[in-house]
Amino acid sequence: MGARFDFIIVGAGSAGCVLANRLSEDPNKRVLLIEAGPRDWNPFIHMPAGLSKLINFKSINWNYNTQPEPALNNRELYWPRGRVLGGSSSINAMCFSRGHRSDYDDWANAGNPGWSWKEVLPYFKRSQDQARGADELHGVGGPLRVEDLSFTNPLSEVFIQAAEQAGFARNNDFNGPTQRGVGFYQVTQRAGRRCSTAAGYLKPVRNRPNLKVLTHALTHRILFDGGRAVGVSYRRFGRMLKAYASNEVILSAGAINSPHLLMLSGIGPASMLEPHGIEMVSNNPSVGQNLQDHLDVCTLTRCSQPITYDQLNELRVGLNYFLRGQGEGTSNIAEAGAFLVSGRGRTDRPDIQMHFVPALLDDHGRNRLPGDGYTLHACPLRPQSRGHLALQSANPAQPIAIHPNYLSEAEDLEIMLDCIRLSREIFAQPAFKPFRAHEILPGDHIHDRDGLIDFIRTKAETIYHPVGTCRMGSDEAAVVDPSLRVNGVEGLRVVDASIMPTLVGGNTNAPTIMIAEKAADLIVGREPLSPAI
């Protein structure tokens, strides 16, 4: 096909694989999908419980670290991001959550027509293949399979019962009429295998003659002809190459790399780009700003019975999974969770999310603790703090500096304290009595406010949802307009988690897939799907 295409998509992640599928539906359109990482051959990607091993495979991960965080004892936090076909959807925890409907109404009210809940719901449904069947809120037949877990640890049910004892209602569908409550997550899996966007969207269409997928290809820059994006330059196996797009270049490189690529290409704050000798194409001070993420705090308890996932016989689990497709191997580990209302904000929508893990999980699983235990992750859902990205070099191989600026707003710290309070309240209920030995973290001796704040500053970590760095809006300062076109240039869009104006109240994979589904219609000029009633 040579190096000329109609569309070039940079990044084969949650959004990029969706676009590759939808844009290549028209056999007359030639589509190039460029991915920096390798193919998704690693078997631990596909076996859901392999998630706990993926942290060890550096070659499919960007392995970012933040800059020292002032409110977190100047720690440099680990930020994994997928660098493989499927992107972060190939290494994520598979929890299926869309956030709260009002998150999208907030987007629309902030000057983004077309992005209200009623308008985005049809795209969520188009993407979905809900194992429970179709209804007003769920779709069937889409590429993203959503299933109930076929195997769960008994402690996950204990967690749900304990939360009920603490006064929280059981909810068997966090994406149903109400998000609030406690229950099992549905997961993005098909027959017990991970349904990444590479598996759900890309694999079935890989043989289309008009779709070319390049792996191991690091995009360096967008090429411009005047103010119009006409292609990209990329490095593959040591060679610098170019590809051209007659229609559009679309960045789907994620919330860190899409703004990074814009800056490397001359779109960003002039004051940040000029010192590195980058020729300006469009001065936009908002590129890389508005960084938001879910900061998470974990409560760890020693379990008095050996029933957790800490001491699994890996050979038995692996054989059971690979021979029969059953058992612990199908678990996404974070099996159950909760969406709770702290009472500090609007009382009609949850502002805290929990993920219960029937194992001891410290430092993203990098610090293996001895013995058996269970962990409750909890995070505030709509942090007020805003961070930014800062260019460090014009060399595309040099990572951009990440400044999340967590807890820079006082209110965010208060909700973090609520997170620990509620976690402890749930763990203290009678349902856990037969299993509870003692609290490991924060530790039975820490109860005063100062001690808990110190614990948060020492131990809080990301729960992997950075967004907002190419903010969508109708104002001049926005990075992209509500059709996701980059302001100030032509022929260029950003389609991924970076365009979210505000972080949604839940996990971010399904929302990113929805964004790409909607973007596909915007790009080809199709009428939007009819709004839900």
Ligand SMILES: Cc1cc2nc3c(=O)[nH]c(=O)nc-3n(C[C@H](O)[C@H](O)[C@H](O)COP(=O)(O)OP(=O)(O)OC[C@H]3O[C@@H](n4cnc5c(N)ncnc54)[C@H](O)[C@@H]3O)c2cc1C
């Ligand atoms: C460990 C972890 C657990 C998570 N758990 C969940 C969960 O349970 N549920 C949930 O809903 N969400 C979860 N998330 C979040 C969710 O997966 C992400 O929000 C989502 O995948 C982001 O999609 P994206 O398309 O914006 O970026 P990505 O999926 O990260 O895709 C970006 C792609 O672009 C490629 N790329 C970047 N730069 C270049 C370049 N210069 N040239 C070529 N290619 C490039 C990358 O390699 C990558 O493949 C998790 C994330 C992580 C990391």
